[in-house]
Amino acid sequence: MKPIKDFRGKHTVALTHVTLGAEGSLPKLLSLLKIMEQKCKIGGQSLRKPEVVNEDRISELPEPLLLQILSSVPTKTVRATSALSKSWRSLWELVPNLKFDSEFDKSEHHSFSEIVFRSLLSHKHPVLESLHLVARDESEASDVGIWIGAAFARHVRKLVLDLHNQESVSSARLPSVLWSFNSTLETLELKNLILLDIPSSVCLKSLRKLQCLLNLFDGCPGLEDLSVNRKRNTDVFYFFIEVPSLQRLTIKDSFAGEGGEGYVIFTPSLKYLNISGFELLAFCLFYDTPKLEEAKVVDISYIFNQNILSILTSAKRLTLDLSSFKNEYPTGIIFHQLVHLELSTLKQWNLLSLMLDSCPKLQTLKLIDLCRYAEKDCLVGWDWSQRKCVPDCLLFHLETFMWTVYDWEQEDEEEVAIYILKNARRLKKAFISTKPIKSKEVKKLEKRREMLNQLATEVRASMTCHLEFKCDTFFL
Known part of the structure; x- marks a missing residue:
């Protein structure tokens, strides 16, 4: 990855990645x-x-x-x-996993920094499997370079730095010499706001998982997992990600820009892609993704120049929520390998039609209707129109049909459900869930029962299909 932007004469990036995790216990x-x-x-x-x-x-x-x-x-x-x-x-x-939190690791006689440093000096295990450091004040993080140096000397394999500063980017800096050579670090997670000084030469030969934004790719020939979380208050506008070894890529972009930002991504070994939150980008271009097996694309808006849907054709599993997507859907592309599709139903009947035509081997279809906030008259592609030709996936391959939060009061949803049940010849299971209704709403309960009974009595193409209705407890 080439340097993106200079900051005070050094290659730096504001890191804003926040993740949560939990250790196993006995x-x-x-x-x-x-x-x-x-x-x-x-x-x-x-x-x-x-x-x-x-x-x-x-x-x-x-x-x-x-x-x-x-x-x-x-x-x-x-x-x-x-x-x-x-x-x-x-x-x-001899404990191989250490975690320090400045909120708890203090005493009357020793500062947080002293406790961390003394503990690392006393560590005698041949390899430090993981070190997790949480500093909740800028002054507490001033010795971060010393801590990391001690960790590297103990052959740390997983390093998690969580440096908090509510007002601005932390002044804590990771010395550039620390990136010059390390043969044991496999996982690096940098959370919240940190400034990094990245030298022109980086050598982290064993790194497999990276959660941050920085210019380390050239020095990490074995990198397999990359997570990028771009939030507001960032000075980075263009991202060029070129990692031949990368297998998993997650990008969460909640920065509402002015249309000048963008991504260019070269990942020939990519197997899993998860992108969300893109809004008003200048470009988002993927190149060379022949091995992609699974992708999740949600909550993206208008992108002036993009090829996101076109690069998903090799995927076997897809999750799509393009209710905010203002670009036209590409036509003529075929998802030859796709067997599992999860699709948001909000204003996307035209996308559903396109995907049914474009996925000849689809076996599982899951429709999700968690967002019913927009007015019907404002929704583009809402009306469902009966099709002249039945898609191949319904005739020959679809076995499981699920609809989460089916809105039985919407005529168009009933039409879609009936269409699939009437034409899916190989269908084995159909699960349809609805929002709960309060027991005192007797008339509404009777109306729902009537509508669902009507749906259940419709002629089904598959005589062996098991149809099941349930109330979704998510809304209780």
Whole structure:
């Protein structure tokens, strides 16, 4: 990736990626550990009493299992175990996964930075599997370069930096020397607002997963997973992503620009694509995506120059919500491999018609109707028109039909449902869910029952099709 924009004479990018994750846990064993920690806090020397030692069953577990348990709890709790007994004194220094949060990892005698640095210096495991750092104040993040240097010296494989600053981009900088050579880092996640100094030469040979926006691609020949989250207050306008090894790409763009921004993407090994939030872009152009298997394209608006739908033809699974899409749908393209399609129904009957014609091998069709906010008269492509020729997918391949939040009060939706049931010859299962109705709305309940019964009694092309109705509890 070529430098995008200079900032004070250095190649920098404002990072705004925010993700949430959760570590696995072993509930029963962790509860024992918490009990032991409470005893440690309550009584210091009382832990050495015979009756207490006899209850210390957890210490009898094998060391690898103990390390696995300790890896599932906050590092502050892990450090506290050193006071449990002599056998636990140095065990925490071998824990392969560390997480520090400035909100909790403080003491009267040591700052957050001192705690992090001392813990890293004391770490004795051959490889630091993961290091997660959360700094909630700019001053706390001033030593981020020192922390990362210590982590790199311990062969860290996964590095997560979450630096908070509510007012502006954090002044915390990752020294350029840290990108010069690293052969162990496999996953890098940079969250919230960070400025990076990216040198012209980058070497992260083992990197497989990247969540950020930066000029590291040329130095990451094995990169497979890239997540980009572009928000407001960014000074980056053009993104050129060229990664031959990339297999998964996620782009969330919530920056409403002025029509001058855009993406150019070269990813010949791409298998999974997830893009959302594009609004008023100058261009979004994909090149060379022959291996694409699955894609999710939602919430995109007008793009002056784009080829998004055209590059999806090799996909086997598609999720499309183009209710805000103001470009014309391309015609003449065929999705020869597509077997699973999820489609938003809001003002998209023309898109449904196009996809039925363009997906000859479609086996599963799921219609989703979660957004009924617009007035019917304002919707383009809303009216469903009966087709002269039945698409091949309905005649020969469609086996599963699902409709989430079917609006039984809309005549057009009834027409679409009847059309599919009457023409899908190989259909095995049909699931239709509706919004719940309050029990006191008796007339409405009777009307819905009448409409659904009418739909159920319609002639179906497949005599073996099982039709099921249910109330969607999502709206309860």
